[in-house]
Amino acid sequence: MTPFQRCEGVVVPLDRLNVDTDQIIPARFLTSISRSGFGPNLFYGWRYLPAGPGGAAPVPNPDFELNEERFAGAPILLTRRNFGCGSSREHAVWALQQQGFRVVIAPTFGDIFYQNSLKNGFLPVVLPEEAVDELFQAARKANALQLVVDLETQTVSAPSAGLRYSFEIDGFSRDCLLRGLDDVALTLTEADAIRAFETRHLAAYPWLARDLNATT
C-alpha cells in the first residue's frame, strides 16, 4: 500500500448528504477483473449529461462541481453525512483515487467504505458537523480553497481562512497508513496465534470444521 503522510491541495465541496457508492461508481462499471480504469466513471450519473441516443461519448455536466476548471486535479473532497453508504464495492475508493483524490472529509462515513479507504492508502477524515459547515463556508468564499491534511499531527487546516481542526483515527490504521504497510503480511506475522486459535475453536465447535467441498 502507498503510504499516506500529508496532503496539501484544493478542496472540492460536494454539498450532498448520503452519497452512496452507487453514485460514486455505478454498478454497470464493476464488470472488471482489474483494479484500474475506474477514474473516468467516478460519479458518472452526476458528472455527465444523460446520454443521447446512439451512445455518443459522454458530455460533462457543467453544473457538477467536479467539472469546474478551478477544481481540476484537486486531491481533497469535502462532503456531508454518511458518505460512501450502501454497497461494499471497493471500486468506489479506487475510482476516487484514480481521479486524483487522496482524502475525503465528512462528518460520518459508511462503515465498509471507511475500512476500504484505509486499506488503499486513501484517508477518510471524520470532522464534527460544525467544522464541516465552516469548511463549506470557507470553500464557498474562496475560489479554490487550499487545505493541508496532516496524518502525522492528525489535523486539517485551511491557512488562508485561519481554520484548523484535529481529527481522530485509530492507532492501528494510522500506523498502517503512515508506513504504507501491507496488512496481509502484517497479520501473517501472527500466523502462529491464528493457528492456535483455530485449533481450539474447531475443537470446541467441531461442526465448523466441515469442508464445504464435501458433497452431500
Place this chain on the structure above:
Amino acid sequence: MTKTLFDKLWDTHAFADREDGTSLLYIDRHLINEVSSPQAFEALDLAGRRAWRPGSSFAIADHNVPTTERGFGIADPLSRAQVDALERNCRNQGIAFLGMADMRQGIEHVVGPEQGVTLPGMTVVCGDSHTSTHGAFACLAFGIGTSEVEHVLATQSLRIRRMKSMRVNVQGELAPGLVAKDIVLALIGQIGTSGATGHAIEYAGPAIRALSMEGRMTICNMSIEAGARAGLMAVDDTTIAYLRGRPHAPEGELWDQAVAYWRTLKSDEGAVFDREITLDASRITPQVTWGTSPEMVTGIDGLVPDPDREPDAARRESYRRALTYMGLAPNTPIRAIQLDKVFIGSCTNARIEDLRAAAAVVRGRRKADSISLAMVVPGSGLVKEQAEREGLDRDFVAAGFEWRDSGCSMCMAMNADRLSPGERCASTSNRNFEGRQGAGGRTHLVSPAMAAAAAIAGHFVDVRELGPGEQR
C-alpha cells in the same frame, strides 16, 4: 457477567487483542461472488499465497448472471470474464463453487442459509454489504471490501475493532397483510440511513419472534440500509426447525451437540446495549419509499413530502434533489403514483414465502396494461423449483408476469435486466439510490404483496384493500 448476543459472538471469535483496541476476528465462513473477488484472488496469486482454509469458503456467481436463456451463457463479455475468473480462481484455490448451470445456484444470501452453509454462532463475511442477512441465524455477519476478501482468504481473520451494540425492540403484533419488509422500512424511516452506523443491531421482541426465518432474513438484510454493520437475532425453535436437514448442517450426535450450543445464542437477561430503540409493530402501515434513499419512506396513506417544510437545510436540499430525480411533485398521494415496471426479487425478498405472498395477490387477476414489465426472479434455483411445485409460476404467468431464473437481476442492474431512463418501478429490493436499477430509473421499495398489488392496479394501493386474489 451478563452478555449481549453480540458479546458472545465477538468473545468466541476475537483473539490477539492489541493496545490500539483492535483484535483479530476469526472467520468461520466466507462467501465469495464474482464482482468483489477477482482483484483479491489476483493479489493472492501475485504474492504467491494460498487460501488459509479453502473448505470454509463458498463461491457463487449471482450478480452478473442472466435470468433468461441460461443455456446460451452470458452475452456480455466482461460479465462472462468475471464469472469465468471466479470459477478458475476457486478451482485454483480449492474453494467450492456453484456455477450458473447448477440447480442450487442463486443469490449468495439466499443460498448460504438454504444449503446450511450459514449456521448459528458463526462469523460470516462476504464481499457484499447485504451479508448482514445471515445475522438472522445468530451469526456475526457483515460485508467487507475486496482488500478484506484477500485478507480473509490469506489469514482466515480480520483485524478490526469491536462494534457498538444496539437493540431494536419490536413490540406488539403486525396487522394482517403486513410483513417484515414493512417493519424494516419503518425502522429506517425512523432512525435514518446512518442511524446505526458503527453498530450491530440486535432485533428482539414479540413481533420478531413471530416471524419466519424468511422474514427475519429480510430484516437483517436491510440492517445495512440503517447504516449498521450487522443485524442479529437470537436462536429459537424457528431457527432450529429451519436448519434441520440442510445439506451442510451437522447430523446425528454433532447436530444435538450443535443445537445445545446454538440455544445459548441469545442476549442474557439484563444485558446492556449501547443504545436501545422501541418500535410498535401494530402501528406500522404498508411502507412505500418515495425518494432516493431508503429513509425517504412513508405509509401507503402518506404523501410525498414538501421539501419547503423540512427545517434541516442539508435534508431540505436532499429532498429537493430526490423529488427532481424521482419526477414527483410535493404532496402527491403515494396512491396516485403510476408505475411502469414491477420487480419481485433480490436477497431481501425472493424467498419462497415472498413469492407465495405475491402470488396470493395476483392469482386470478391480470397486471394493468400500463405495466410494461412485471418480473419475478426467484432467489435461488431451489426456490424456483419449490415455487413451481406449488404452481406459483402459473399464477404469475397467467397474470402477465415474467417468470425468470434466479440471480440478482434488476436489484442492481449488472445483467441485462434494467430500467430505462425515467421508468418507474415498484421493487422488492433494498436500495432506491439514483440509477440503482438502471441509469435514470426510479425505484420505489415495497413488500412483495405491495409490489404485486401495484402491478395489478398500475399504481400503489393498499394490498389490504385490494384483497387476496382467487383462492386455490
